[in-house]
Amino acid sequence: MGIQLETSVCGLFQIRYPIFLAGMAGGPSTVKLTAAVSAAGGLGTLGAAYMEPAAIRKAIQEIRELTDLPFAVNLFAIEVRDDNTRIGEAQQQLNLLRDKLGIPHAEDGPVLTPNLFREQLAVLLEEKVPVISTAFGVLPPEYMGQAKSAGLRVITMVTTVEEAVLAEQSGCDAVVAQGSEAGGHRGTFDVSQHPSGANIGTFALVPQIVDRVGVPVIAAGGIMDGRGVAAALALGAQGVQMGTRFLTAVESGAHASYQQALLASTEESTVITKVFSGRPARGIRNDFIAQWDAGGLEPLPFPTQNTATRDIRNAAQRGSNAQYMSLWAGQGTRMLTSGQKAADIVAETVRQALAILS
Amino acid sequence: MGIQLETSVCGLFQIRYPIFLAGMAGGPSTVKLTAAVSAAGGLGTLGAAYMEPAAIRKAIQEIRELTDLPFAVNLFAIEVRDDNTRIGEAQQQLNLLRDKLGIPHAEDGPVLTPNLFREQLAVLLEEKVPVISTAFGVLPPEYMGQAKSAGLRVITMVTTVEEAVLAEQSGCDAVVAQGSEAGGHRGTFDVSQHPSGANIGTFALVPQIVDRVGVPVIAAGGIMDGRGVAAALALGAQGVQMGTRFLTAVESGAHASYQQALLASTEESTVITKVFSGRPARGIRNDFIAQWDAGGLEPLPFPTQNTATRDIRNAAQRGSNAQYMSLWAGQGTRMLTSGQKAADIVAETVRQALAILS
Numbered sequence: 001m002g003i004q005l006e007t008s009v010c011g012l013f014q015i016r017y018p019i020f021l022a023g024m025a026g027g028p029s030t031v032k033l034t035a036a037v038s039a040a041g042g043l044g045t046l047g048a049a050y051m052e053p054a055a056i057r058k059a060i061q062e063i064r065e066l067t068d069l070p071f072a073v074n075l076f077a078i079e080v081r082d083d084n085t086r087i088g089e090a091q092q093q094l095n096l097l098r099d100k101l102g103i104p105h106a107e108d109g110p111v112l113t114p115n116l117f118r119e120q121l122a123v124l125l126e127e128k129v130p131v132i133s134t135a136f137g138v139l140p141p142e143y144m145g146q147a148k149s150a151g152l153r154v155i156t157m158v159t160t161v162e163e164a165v166l167a168e169q170s171g172c173d174a175v176v177a178q179g180s181e182a183g184g185h186r187g188t189f190d191v192s193q194h195p196s197g198a199n200i201g202t203f204a205l206v207p208q209i210v211d212r213v214g215v216p217v218i219a220a221g222g223i224m225d226g227r228g229v230a231a232a233l234a235l236g237a238q239g240v241q242m243g244t245r246f247l248t249a250v251e252s253g254a255h256a257s258y259q260q261a262l263l264a265s266t267e268e269s270t271v272i273t274k275v276f277s278g279r280p281a282r283g284i285r286n287d288f289i290a291q292w293d294a295g296g297l298e299p300l301p302f303p304t305q306n307t308a309t310r311d312i313r314n315a316a317q318r319g320s321n322a323q324y325m326s327l328w329a330g331q332g333t334r335m336l337t338s339g340q341k342a343a344d345i346v347a348e349t350v351r352q353a354l355a356i357l358s
Numbered sequence: 359m360g361i362q363l364e365t366s367v368c369g370l371f372q373i374r375y376p377i378f379l380a381g382m383a384g385g386p387s388t389v390k391l392t393a394a395v396s397a398a399g400g401l402g403t404l405g406a407a408y409m410e411p412a413a414i415r416k417a418i419q420e421i422r423e424l425t426d427l428p429f430a431v432n433l434f435a436i437e438v439r440d441d442n443t444r445i446g447e448a449q450q451q452l453n454l455l456r457d458k459l460g461i462p463h464a465e466d467g468p469v470l471t472p473n474l475f476r477e478q479l480a481v482l483l484e485e486k487v488p489v490i491s492t493a494f495g496v497l498p499p500e501y502m503g504q505a506k507s508a509g510l511r512v513i514t515m516v517t518t519v520e521e522a523v524l525a526e527q528s529g530c531d532a533v534v535a536q537g538s539e540a541g542g543h544r545g546t547f548d549v550s551q552h553p554s555g556a557n558i559g560t561f562a563l564v565p566q567i568v569d570r571v572g573v574p575v576i577a578a579g580g581i582m583d584g585r586g587v588a589a590a591l592a593l594g595a596q597g598v599q600m601g602t603r604f605l606t607a608v609e610s611g612a613h614a615s616y617q618q619a620l621l622a623s624t625e626e627s628t629v630i631t632k633v634f635s636g637r638p639a640r641g642i643r644n645d646f647i648a649q650w651d652a653g654g655l656e657p658l659p660f661p662t663q664n665t666a667t668r669d670i671r672n673a674a675q676r677g678s679n680a681q682y683m684s685l686w687a688g689q690g691t692r693m694l695t696s697g698q699k700a701a702d703i704v705a706e707t708v709r710q711a712l713a714i715l716s
Contacts, residue, residue, distance in 0.1 A: 181559035201539035204580030223563030
């Protein structure tokens with residue numbers, strides 16, 4: 001078609017193919033997966049939102065030992081503050097889940113979450129990571145200025161046209177338009193305005209953002225193969241971000257039972273829920289979600305719900321019990337493959353896209 | 359790209375372009391709009407679900423006076439049965455809305471909805487309409503047999519892979535894969551299983567259905583222009599169904615204040631609600647939805663809720679009060695145009711798609 005696979009973002013981010021790895025915080029994101037996607041010609045992304053600054057620095061150095069090519073590090077661009085006003089009733093609910101797993105009840109008292117954002121960001125600037133990507137908001141002006149003067153690129157994930165305009169005004173180099181099909185956290189900036197996140201389908205979201213901003217738009221949500229890449233470019237996107245497809249890659253850090261749940265799931269398996277973190281995110285419906293919802297209690301705000309549920313999710317991982325893990329997944333899981341290396345996924349996706357585009 | 363605009367559905371349905379008008383029951387669907395889309399090379403569709411059999415017969419004859427080209431008539435493929443078990447409390451809620459409009463309260467007693475489906479279907483078969491399309495389910499076997507032996511084509515709208523497989527097994531010639539972006543009623547077969555409808559984004563739904571069925575897949579949901587057509591074909595669809603884009607066409611029957619609400623809306627304006635009909639449908643959030651939801655009452659099942667709310671929606675139309683109409687709309691309304699003839703919308707969409715595909 002009148003469209004090439006090599007788009008403006010290839011030059012902008014110094015990559016061969018306009019394929020971006022989603023920043024998957026928690027288990028799935030590994031140094032090896034990040035480096036593998038970059039080495040294959042895409043842009044790998046380390047999902048570092050929950051990582052200690054020292055661990056991020058170490059990971060960045062390990063990525064650089066594996067590849068000389070550009071990569072991104074993704075953070076949640078918010079100052080976290082715990083809200084413990086309802087912690088007692090929340091812990092009561094969570095203790096019912098702890099009983100199911102046979103782990104100790106929570107100790108009384110408030111939940112405390114360290115506010116790491118500015119320290120994490122300082123590491124990214126000191127290490128001069130080629131690309132900083134953010135979810136939940138834009139980089140604060142002073143950091144955007146430092147990133148730009150250091151020659152770093154900045155990407156912001158958005159879920160509405162209004163957020164895309166705000167991101168462009170903040171000075172970012174590109175926006176990721178996250179459609180409702182996407183797995184994991186909704187990138188929505190203001191969840192008080194959108195309690196379940198803004199959930200606009202990729203087909204509707206991408207062209208409406210392309211029509212309103214001047215920076216390149218990277219499409220995300222339901223893109224699992226070369227058909228999705230070609231379709232995203234047809235809608236006016238300059239690239240794609242894929243997360244779910246890489247969860248079952250050889251280099252993925254997703255727990256084996258999480259990967260089994262993904263491969264057994266269908267387009268009907270996921271829901272958008274706040275029960276794991278306090279922010280809306282798409283994952284496979286499981287016992288954790290069903291049991292919390294049965295209690296009828298509103299989850300605590302992010303990050304308090306996330307911190308309060310961590311011991312349960314960790315115990316579920318130790319016990320290989322997918323029913324109590326957060327099984328983040330998009331709506332395209334029938335298109336997942338098993339046992340492929342990230343490099344093979346990128347190559348296969350590129351081949352398929354080129355066959356359609358040529 | 360390695361893709362042509364002229365696809366298998368062009369031969370199958372004897373149309374020039376693989377562009378299908380959605381069957382928009384109620385006001386929007388008119389004889390003129392249906393005929394105009396067919397005359398422009400697409401497949402016009404009369405949304406006849408709520409029409410009396412005699413009115414359908416008259417409309418079919420009028421369409422044939424306007425064009426010799428093929429067209430479709432869309433029905434809801436279900437036997438309706440009223441459920442009046444909660445009619446009293448529902449009418450109490452609705453009377454609050456009637457007070458806002460200054461119209462009489464509902465009379466006591468049950469709501470009665472005529473079960474027109476088989477009579478409507480009989481007219482379609484007698485009139486030998488070129489294409490029968492259905493929502494909410496498939497044609498009953500005996501009617502499918504009659505349609506096929508009469509040389510008529512049958513299209514079924516689906517919202518999941520499982521529904522697509524059922525539709526193919528029923529013998530339909532093509533399926534419309536309705537993504538969550540779509541405006542109006544969700545085509546979901548079993549709403550007891552999916553109370554809010556199955557809401558899979560177009561980007562994820564289309565390729566997963568293409569991978570599972572042999573019949574052509576027509577993509578729907580968020581497709582507003584030639585970019586959407588090219589993207590749908592890239593995903594493996596053989597055509598597109600567009601509804602919202604034609605709501606503001608010159609030939610649209612949508613009320614002027616409904617059209618104004620559409621043109622003033624954004625991708626954030628719609629919700630999926632059961633308050634108007636009892637079945638989940640996507641429309642622009644307005645006072646009717648807000649006031650019913652504030653009451654906290656579960657809507658009655660379809661069609662009882664639909665029949666019970668009709669006097670309110672009709673009064674809102676007479677008073678040009680968009681706050682109490684059902685403002686069905688998809689998530690792509692920023693891409694709407696004003697004052698275009700349907701033929702110009704088809705021509706512009708085709709030009710744009712060809713520019714991308716060539």
